[in-house]
Amino acid sequence: MGAHPTKKVTRSQGGNKFTAYRLDKINPASCPECGAAKLLHRACPKCGLYNGRYTARKLKENSQEINEQSE
Numbered sequence: 515m516g517a518h519p520t521k522k523v524t525r526s527q528g529g530n531k532f533t534a535y536r537l538d539k540i541n542p543a544s545c546p547e548c549g550a551a552k553l554l555h556r557a558c559p560k561c562g563l564y565n566g567r568y569t570a571r572k573l574k575e576n577s578q579e580i581n582e583q584s585e
């Protein structure tokens with residue numbers, strides 16, 4: 515005989531098992547620069563500001579925009 519449950523798991527016990535697997539609520543903060551909703555400890559998705567500095571990726575995008583404007 516293989517592995518077997520030692521005791522019956524009632525309907526409510528079985529349901530309670532899955533309450534641990536719920537999604538956490540996100541706690542959005544607002545960007546001090548543009549005011550857009552952003553996640554804590556993440557760069558702003560709109561302007562790329564993080565800890566008072568602009569991220570490298572956003573700087574690159576901004577430079578491309580400047581190039582497009584000059585053409």
Ligand SMILES: [Zn+2]
Pocket residue numbers: 545546547548549550558559560561562563
């Ligand atoms: Zn921003």
